[in-house]
Amino acid sequence: MSQLEGRARLVGDDVNTDYIIASTRKRDTLDERVLKRYLLETLDPSFAASVQPGDILVAGRNFGCGSAMEIAATVILAAGIKAVVARTFNRTFFRNAVNNGLLPIECDTSVIVEGDRLSIVAGGESSTVTDVTRGLTLTAPPLAPMLASILDAGGLVSFVRRSPRATCVP
């Protein structure tokens, strides 16, 4: 079980990984501490500067579509965002999030408003997102056991290190 609280930062549907971090930025560095300055710059050039550690990204459908580039997940983490709540995730981003310990929560995000206080309880039978500002609790389906164990390990690196054969046993 993990628990976190933070401020909702809203983006829309079909936010592709190029919008999360532009491919052209990767030409200059792969250091997320630098790249986080350009987080979501194509959608909103002022977004990165307004992010506070602990913020929670809230998205619509198909978050992280397009390129499978993993840096889209690690740049979000580098900005101090530990969870993304989305109506749905694109499959490649979802894997990359879990593999790096970025918590992906899938639930109806339509009621959440920019700046709302959110409280997330993840793990177990189901996860919940409480919009404290609005007094609403949203429920997310549980992760598949394989994914939950990777996330519990803190990501795929620790998971493989802990048990190099583990990926052979679902």
Next chain:
Amino acid sequence: MTPAGKTISEKILSAKSNTDARAGDIVVCNVDLVLGTDASGPMTIDYFARMGGERLFDASRVAFSLDHYAPPSSPKTAAFHAQVRAFAQRYGGQVFEVGEGISHQIIAERGRALPGDLVIGADSHTVTCGALNLFATGVGSSDLAAAMITGTIWLRVPETIKVVLDGKRPHGLTAKDVALAMIATLGAEGANYRTLEFHGNGVNEFTLEERFVFANLAVESSAKAAIFANDSATTDYLAPRTSARGTAVASDGDAVFASELVLRLDELAASVAIPHSPNDVVPIDTVSNIPVHMVFLGTCTGGRVVDFHEALAVLERGGSRVAPGVQLVVTPASREVYLRLIDDGTIAKLAAMGAIVTTPGCGACCGTSGAIPGDGMNVVSTANRNFKARMGNATASIYLASPAACAAAAVTGHLTDPREVG
């Protein structure tokens, strides 16, 4: 009760996991090929080290292509290449050098992806290889590193959407037009977690090279894989490339499909995806007044020999001249494509018209190498993504169209139905 039959995805992932896999199951599969690039490779190498990787599970099944920064335009991108080469020197694995071409194009051309195979690549367009009757899917760098160490990957067995290509193809209708109609109908998320499996009498209207276009664009509807049946086009493509035959896989007559999408070829026409989404597709005659400043022929969608022939035919019909103020950029998808276009005179003809010919690889597609459009420019491209800033300039507008329609725009200087040229 007899269990229902299986889709191609269920059969391949059953074979690779040694289980009776059904849609929705999570299975651990043995991979046939693990493919990285210079864009995903540096992070893969970092994950490999952090995971405690000491050796590759099988060096003959690991390859990297230096395709996104081809050639490197800065010391930093040159250093990415050096890092990939040093890794391969130490651990094994093949490096396809700068100029060899785009990763998934190379492995198709060299007979390294065979019917029945499971290929994973840290490039979302790895799905392109599914045109050769195999399960190919894109992953990130960490999954790639884990597969390099273990030789396995966990996969959720996807449901399958049956895509039926129906009827005769009208004269002038390109694979790109049909594939754009497909991803427009499905939407950006319509195939998320799912495989597209291609059926129907219309499949035979398209060559194997054209099938790559469908499989490639499938990921713009978020498809996990896009798979064609094995037929004479598959064997004819592979025969000169490898003596290996693979294991042809067909879906069962009673396989369960999640849904069906029928594309009637005689109802489709020349189309273009407008900024800033590949799924936002309109008939080309509704946007024919849009001026075009840059035309890009290339990429893993439209950078093969047939694509340049299709474009050249339109350019020649239009008087073999490019409209004033239009920059025509030509990037073959691979060295094999480049050499064939040199041999048959295509490159000389395009260069004589003023085309800029660049290094085989990803080129200008994602702004990592090649020509960057100027402020406010309109680009028409044979590529697969037209997201804002995709080509490296957020003020440019990118339209996606067939090689024929791109060539027509090069002739007239504005978006043009290629049937109206000449």
